[in-house]
Amino acid sequence: MRIQDVAKLADVSTATVSRALATPERVSPEARARVLEAIAKTGYVPNPAARSLRSQKTYMVLVVLPDLSNTFFSKILRGIEERLFEAGYGMIISDLDGSPEKEAHFAAFTAAGRVDGAILLNGHLFGQTREGEGMPAKIGIPLVALCEAIPSADIPQIEIDNRAAANRMTQHLASSGHRRIAYLSGPAGNVLEKERFLGYRDGLKAAGLPFDPALVLPGDYTIESGVKAGQDLVARSTRPTAVFCTSDEMAIGLMRTLLSAGLKVPEDISVAGFDDIEFAAVAEPALTTIHQPRRELGQMAAAVLIDLLQGRPSPKRIRLETELIIRDSVASPQNIEKAPAKSTRTRAIKPT
Amino acid sequence: MRIQDVAKLADVSTATVSRALATPERVSPEARARVLEAIAKTGYVPNPAARSLRSQKTYMVLVVLPDLSNTFFSKILRGIEERLFEAGYGMIISDLDGSPEKEAHFAAFTAAGRVDGAILLNGHLFGQTREGEGMPAKIGIPLVALCEAIPSADIPQIEIDNRAAANRMTQHLASSGHRRIAYLSGPAGNVLEKERFLGYRDGLKAAGLPFDPALVLPGDYTIESGVKAGQDLVARSTRPTAVFCTSDEMAIGLMRTLLSAGLKVPEDISVAGFDDIEFAAVAEPALTTIHQPRRELGQMAAAVLIDLLQGRPSPKRIRLETELIIRDSVASPQNIEKAPAKSTRTRAIKPT
Numbered sequence: 001m002r003i004q005d006v007a008k009l010a011d012v013s014t015a016t017v018s019r020a021l022a023t024p025e026r027v028s029p030e031a032r033a034r035v036l037e038a039i040a041k042t043g044y045v046p047n048p049a050a051r052s053l054r055s056q057k058t059y060m061v062l063v064v065l066p067d068l069s070n071t072f073f074s075k076i077l078r079g080i081e082e083r084l085f086e087a088g089y090g091m092i093i094s095d096l097d098g099s100p101e102k103e104a105h106f107a108a109f110t111a112a113g114r115v116d117g118a119i120l121l122n123g124h125l126f127g128q129t130r131e132g133e134g135m136p137a138k139i140g141i142p143l144v145a146l147c148e149a150i151p152s153a154d155i156p157q158i159e160i161d162n163r164a165a166a167n168r169m170t171q172h173l174a175s176s177g178h179r180r181i182a183y184l185s186g187p188a189g190n191v192l193e194k195e196r197f198l199g200y201r202d203g204l205k206a207a208g209l210p211f212d213p214a215l216v217l218p219g220d221y222t223i224e225s226g227v228k229a230g231q232d233l234v235a236r237s238t239r240p241t242a243v244f245c246t247s248d249e250m251a252i253g254l255m256r257t258l259l260s261a262g263l264k265v266p267e268d269i270s271v272a273g274f275d276d277i278e279f280a281a282v283a284e285p286a287l288t289t290i291h292q293p294r295r296e297l298g299q300m301a302a303a304v305l306i307d308l309l310q311g312r313p314s315p316k317r318i319r320l321e322t323e324l325i326i327r328d329s330v331a332s333p334q335n336i337e338k339a340p341a342k343s344t345r346t347r348a349i350k351p352t
Numbered sequence: 353m354r355i356q357d358v359a360k361l362a363d364v365s366t367a368t369v370s371r372a373l374a375t376p377e378r379v380s381p382e383a384r385a386r387v388l389e390a391i392a393k394t395g396y397v398p399n400p401a402a403r404s405l406r407s408q409k410t411y412m413v414l415v416v417l418p419d420l421s422n423t424f425f426s427k428i429l430r431g432i433e434e435r436l437f438e439a440g441y442g443m444i445i446s447d448l449d450g451s452p453e454k455e456a457h458f459a460a461f462t463a464a465g466r467v468d469g470a471i472l473l474n475g476h477l478f479g480q481t482r483e484g485e486g487m488p489a490k491i492g493i494p495l496v497a498l499c500e501a502i503p504s505a506d507i508p509q510i511e512i513d514n515r516a517a518a519n520r521m522t523q524h525l526a527s528s529g530h531r532r533i534a535y536l537s538g539p540a541g542n543v544l545e546k547e548r549f550l551g552y553r554d555g556l557k558a559a560g561l562p563f564d565p566a567l568v569l570p571g572d573y574t575i576e577s578g579v580k581a582g583q584d585l586v587a588r589s590t591r592p593t594a595v596f597c598t599s600d601e602m603a604i605g606l607m608r609t610l611l612s613a614g615l616k617v618p619e620d621i622s623v624a625g626f627d628d629i630e631f632a633a634v635a636e637p638a639l640t641t642i643h644q645p646r647r648e649l650g651q652m653a654a655a656v657l658i659d660l661l662q663g664r665p666s667p668k669r670i671r672l673e674t675e676l677i678i679r680d681s682v683a684s685p686q687n688i689e690k691a692p693a694k695s696t697r698t699r700a701i702k703p704t
Contacts, residue, residue: 060444060564069427069429069430071423071630073426074422074426077421077447079418081445081447082449085454085457088385090446090461090466091444092443092444093429093444094442193560198609223630226634252631255634259636278575279372281608282638283608284608
């Protein structure tokens, strides 16, 4: 795809396309909009060599989020911003919200040198799918992947060991006596989901438990998908005794639905989460979960990007430690295979 | 304060100070840091007339937050970002985190023309206190205040009617039969806190209830301050029958502490919140609260700023509607003046 194709589609000169990318303030808003739309449609990627003619630094970093309204990101953003600020960089936010137009815009924005570097939390490079298909956009500036690793990309990856953490939680549930442990998944195709699912399978295997596809519930990390999974469980005649939810938001939504239906947590059904967001400790019951060091993840990604921007070497992969946080939402199963009963919140000491 | 003072303190030429503000990429990081530090110390504000010599637009908007890690802002930021994006503007985040150095930096950044406009969620202009004391920085670009109004500033204010909403909730608690209604406050000096406290007083008055200073508990809108207020209440021999928490985060923290101490919500004590964050509906019990249209507030602030940036007239004050959301955390008092009893979750229909 050439600049001529973009110009033709946008009904402007090639010079206008170049200007819209390099010095957008010299192009009318209407022409800019047409050029960006054409770039989005054609998948055109500006030549980074041409871009590098501009030597000016912007002291700005782009942070690409899949969903800015997800509270999981708040502490991560604070960690990124504080470290960038210390080094004299500002933070521009791109909230993709599933929009290909927005993604094309920010790819062009980045390639045009409007920022010095970018931190990607969306699990893929500009121009590629999550599966690594398609040609990555030639961005020409340092990139770092945070939380959602991009295994196919040769850029630093800052993450946790999602598989090991999910394995640990699954084994924790098994060691509490659970034999039918359900798994509430993240969105299909998400690398976090893939790794956590492998960890769940690892944990079942280590505990000598069979994998049952009927115990895998679809989710997407939101409260709403937790509520929905709860409705599914409530309607079942035979229920799992524990549910491993791969986000705290889903766990809190699921508990809400179970409690509303008269089921007790953890007496009738144990619930575990993932992330340790602020609301996990104050949920009722307080949520057993995996602690992610969110602020530190943000700080680390910013620090690695700053190293790259300032010409220092950086490690290719950094994994921060997680922690199993045991609170009140998991107990030994007391009513295996029975209908919900009015049990008291006394814990059985020995798993059955 | 003159540019000469800044130059002297930073040990650079006045030309370097000008460059550090107008074209920071032409100054070494070390010199930039010294200049910004000197600006922070001296309170120097660049001359907007000099700045306007640069006619280039940046198509960037600064969003100034008091605390990026507060989940309340997530949906507001999404609303701002989506509306800015539609109009071709990017969003730069400044997370003040109580730091005067950061504030001085972003004042200089803004005055230097690095952004076209700014949305202030921090309750004061650059260079002023929350009380409107001090000279506001001469920023020279359009500003909009969002959520926390800045009454002394002649800029558009996008907000809700905090006083009316707090009045409504207080009267709702009174009409449920409560006579001793505690108030869990926001941070001292915050304009939201001032308005909500006035609304609480209005509501007590309208219900014919006396104001009791012993029922005002200090808070700062965080979960932690809700937990702390809960510990205070648990330790009291005579407790209020209802607590109006001026943020949902505080209400959720407070409920956690009450429940852990063996008190039942709402049977022993009713709890109400403010904001209607995502976790309010799935709290246990589900939280009665005031709904704030957060995404719409963000969209509206961005739309008003875009009007200003594009030379269109804008209203000076916009108040979006709130809603009283009745869920399960408020009921009629059943055990007034008595120690907590094991009551069932049956609601009394008539207030006593």
